[in-house]
Amino acid sequence: MNHQRMNHQRTNQARTGLRERTRRAIQKEITEAAERLFVERGYEATTIGHIAEAVGMSRRTLYRYFATREDIVLGKLDLVADDLLAALRSRPGDEPLWTSLRHSFDLLVAHFDDVWKVEFAEPMQRIIFGTPDLLGRYLEKLERMQGAAELVVRERAETTGTPWADDDPTPRAVVGAAFGCLVAAQHAWFAGGAKEKFGVMIDRAMAAVVPRD
Amino acid sequence: MNHQRMNHQRTNQARTGLRERTRRAIQKEITEAAERLFVERGYEATTIGHIAEAVGMSRRTLYRYFATREDIVLGKLDLVADDLLAALRSRPGDEPLWTSLRHSFDLLVAHFDDVWKVEFAEPMQRIIFGTPDLLGRYLEKLERMQGAAELVVRERAETTGTPWADDDPTPRAVVGAAFGCLVAAQHAWFAGGAKEKFGVMIDRAMAAVVPRD
DNA sequence: CAACGTGTGGCACAGTGTGTCAACAACGGC
DNA sequence: GCCGTTGTTGACACACTGTGCCACACGTTG
Structure with a gap:
C-alpha cells in the first residue's frame, strides 16, 4: 500500500539537501544498472536480487530506494x-x-x-x-x-x-x-x-x- | 506470463459444451464469493487462500480458473x-x-x-x-x-x-x-x-x- | 476391464514486498 | 575529546502470489 508516494516525497522543501542529492545519485545508479539488465535479459527474467547484486547492495536496501520493481522503470x-x-x-x-x-x-x-x-x-x-x-x-x-x-x-x-x-x-x-x-x-x-x-x-x-x- | 489468454480461450467453438458450462458456473461462483469478500474486507486484505476457503476448493485449483487475483474482478x-x-x-x-x-x-x-x-x-x-x-x-x-x-x-x-x-x-x-x-x-x-x-x-x-x- | 482424458489437491519452489532488529556511521552539543 | 541522536544498512523471518510437478479420483470409451 501507498507505494507511489514513497519516492520524491517533498519536491519543494529540502531541494538541495545533501541527503536528497546522494539519494538521487544512488537512485540514478540503480535505474541505469537495472535498465541495462532489463534490456539485455528481459524484464521478467531480471529479479530484484540481480539488480541488487549488480549495484552491490542488499535486496532490502534496494527496496528503500524503490518500493516496487515497476518504480525503477517508471x-x-x-x-x-x-x-x-x-x-x-x-x-x-x-x-x-x-x-x-x-x-x-x-x-x-x-x-x-x-x-x-x-x-x-x-x-x-x-x-x-x-x-x-x-x-x-x-x-x-x-x-x-x-x-x-x-x-x-x-x-x-x-x-x-x-x-x-x-x-x-x-x-x-x-x-x-x-x-x-x-x-x-x-x-x-x-x-x-x-x-x-x-x-x-x-x-x-x-x-x-x-x-x- | 500470458495470463490474459488463459480464460475464455475460444469464444466461438464449443460455446455450449458441458465442460465450458460447468466451468463458467464455477467461475461465476468464485467471482461472487470473492466480490463479497472484497467488498466487506477490502481487496488487499483478501488473499487467494481466503477466497479458496470460501468456495471450498484448494488454492491450486482456484488458480486453474483465474490466473491472477485481478482476473477474478476483471x-x-x-x-x-x-x-x-x-x-x-x-x-x-x-x-x-x-x-x-x-x-x-x-x-x-x-x-x-x-x-x-x-x-x-x-x-x-x-x-x-x-x-x-x-x-x-x-x-x-x-x-x-x-x-x-x-x-x-x-x-x-x-x-x-x-x-x-x-x-x-x-x-x-x-x-x-x-x-x-x-x-x-x-x-x-x-x-x-x-x-x-x-x-x-x-x-x-x-x-x-x-x-x- | 483397461486405457484415457480431465479435474483436483498437495507439495515444493522462486519471487515480491514488509516488519523488525542490531550494527554502524555522521553530526551536533557538552 | 565523549555521548546521545538520527539516519542508513544488512540480515533474518514472514506472508503472499503464481507455477511446476506429481499422484489420485472420476467418468467415458474402446
Whole structure:
C-alpha cells in the first residue's frame, strides 16, 4: 500500500539537501544498472536480487530506494508529471484548452526525443508496452496525471468565469482525450520504428481530435 | 506470463459444451464469493487462500480458473471486449466514426446501469479505481481493447476506400479519445454518487469531444 | 476391464514486498 | 575529546502470489 508516494516525497522543501542529492545519485545508479539488465535479459527474467547484486547492495536496501520493481522503470514519470502540471498551469487562461494541453506535452516530447531516444528510448518503450505489469502501472500513472490535470483545468476555468459543474464529465473528457492522443502517438511512433520525430506524431494525433473550444 | 489468454480461450467453438458450462458456473461462483469478500474486507486484505476457503476448493485449483487475483474482478471484461468489437464491426460503414464508437459503448452502458449497479456497481467500481493494481490492469485491458478497435476501424476505412497510412496515429487517436471519454464518464458517474444514469454521462463526455469526421 | 482424458489437491519452489532488529556511521552539543 | 541522536544498512523471518510437478479420483470409451 501507498507505494507511489514513497519516492520524491517533498519536491519543494529540502531541494538541495545533501541527503536528497546522494539519494538521487544512488537512485540514478540503480535505474541505469537495472535498465541495462532489463534490456539485455528481459524484464521478467531480471529479479530484484540481480539488480541488487549488480549495484552491490542488499535486496532490502534496494527496496528503500524503490518500493516496487515497476518504480525503477517508471519512477521518473512522477517527476515529469509535476513539471507537466506546472507547464499546464502556466499557460495563458484565454488559450484554447486543447492548445494548452498540447503545449504541456512538449515536456514529454523532449523527454522522448532527447533523453530516452539517445540511450534507451525504443527498447525501454518496447519493454513497457510489452510487459502487462509495466503497461498497467504506466497507464495508471497517466490516469493520476489526468486527475491532477483536470483539477488544474477546472481552477483555470473558474478564474475565467466559466466553471463546470462538479458532476460534469467535460473537463476530464477533454483531458482524457488528449492523453488518449498521447498514447496513440506513442504507438504510431515506435510502430514506425521511431523514424519520425515524436513531436510530429503527437501533432498529427491531436489534430485528428479537436474538441469544441 | 500470458495470463490474459488463459480464460475464455475460444469464444466461438464449443460455446455450449458441458465442460465450458460447468466451468463458467464455477467461475461465476468464485467471482461472487470473492466480490463479497472484497467488498466487506477490502481487496488487499483478501488473499487467494481466503477466497479458496470460501468456495471450498484448494488454492491450486482456484488458480486453474483465474490466473491472477485481478482476473477474478476483471475477467468478465474480456467477454465484454469481444462483444464491443462485434458491435463496432456491425455498425454501418458510412456512419461517422465517433457515432459508431458511441453506439459500441452501449454494451458497457448496459453493463453498468443494469448488472453491476443492481448488485455491486458502486462498491466494486470504487475498489477498482481505488486499488492501484486493479486500476492498472483495468486500464491495460482497455488499452488492448483500443488496439483491437483500431484494427476494426482501419479495416472499415479500407472498405470505404479511405484507408489511413500505417504510421498515421489518427485512428488510434480517435479510438483513444473515445475511451478517454469513457473513463471520464466513469469518474463523473460515481463522483456524483451514481445518481445520474451512466448513459447520460458518457453522452455528455463524448459530446464535449467530437473529432473532425 | 483397461486405457484415457480431465479435474483436483498437495507439495515444493522462486519471487515480491514488509516488519523488525542490531550494527554502524555522521553530526551536533557538552 | 565523549555521548546521545538520527539516519542508513544488512540480515533474518514472514506472508503472499503464481507455477511446476506429481499422484489420485472420476467418468467415458474402446
